[in-house]
Amino acid sequence: MSPLNASLGLGALPDLDVHSMLFANFFGTVVIIWSLVRLVWNDTRLAIYDGVARGFFSAWMGVALFSGITPLVWIFLVPEILFALLQIAGFFWLSCRSPEVAEA
Known part of the structure; x- marks a missing residue:
């Protein structure tokens, strides 16, 4: 992602240190398990x-x-907000149509 960031004139991204990689791996593990x-x-x-x-x-x-993080985060933020709204709305829509969804 750093080359894309630099090519857009946004500067180079900082290198990840050991602590950043540790928490990124923890986070990735939680996401995989949840999926x-x-x-x-x-x-x-x-x-x-x-x-x-x-x-x-x-x-x-x-x-x-x-x-101040790179504006490229918008590429991830917009779909994340959209999917959050769709999932929450979908849950309530199904709950209204079928009350056992919320109760089960």
């Missing part, structure tokens, strides 16, 4: 948790943007 849970347990109720988590991810990306 597997969502695939294996086809439970509509998990959509609300996923949507809320996406909302938190979006909030942290917003904080990073206002703190």
Whole structure:
């Protein structure tokens, strides 16, 4: 991503140190496990948790943007917000159509 950032005139991205890589790997592990849970347990109720988590991810990306991180983060932020809204809205839409979705 650093070459793209530099080619757009946004400067080079900093190198990752050991601590950054550690937390990136922790985070990646949680995301992979959550994805597997969502695939294996086809439970509509998990959509609300996923949507809320996406909302938190979006909030942290917003904080990073206002703190001066590369504007390329917008490429990730916009779909994240969209998917969060779709998942939360979809959960409530299904709940209204089928009350056992929210109760089960």
